[in-house]
Amino acid sequence: MTVPSGGDDDFPKDPPGEKSASPDLVRVTARACPICGHPVEARYRPFCSKRCADIDLGRWVLGTYRIETNEAPDPDEM
Numbered sequence: 001m002t003v004p005s006g007g008d009d010d011f012p013k014d015p016p017g018e019k020s021a022s023p024d025l026v027r028v029t030a031r032a033c034p035i036c037g038h039p040v041e042a043r044y045r046p047f048c049s050k051r052c053a054d055i056d057l058g059r060w061v062l063g064t065y066r067i068e069t070n071e072a073p074d075p076d077e078m
Contacts, residue, residue: 033046033047033049033052034046034047034052034056035048035055036052038052
């Protein structure tokens, strides 16, 4: 699969000696689900299924994912 280049170097380039169909296109590799590693389904992107999306949501709700900070918690929010 190829997508238009936005000047971003995040996309892999064609192998040396191989030219792409258009100079404005680059190759995009398939992404893996961050939960189980299976290929991503467009319907549940960036996950492969509703199950993996729900697992991720549960991790957010339970506070498994946190952003470290030096700020003290606001007593009004506790």
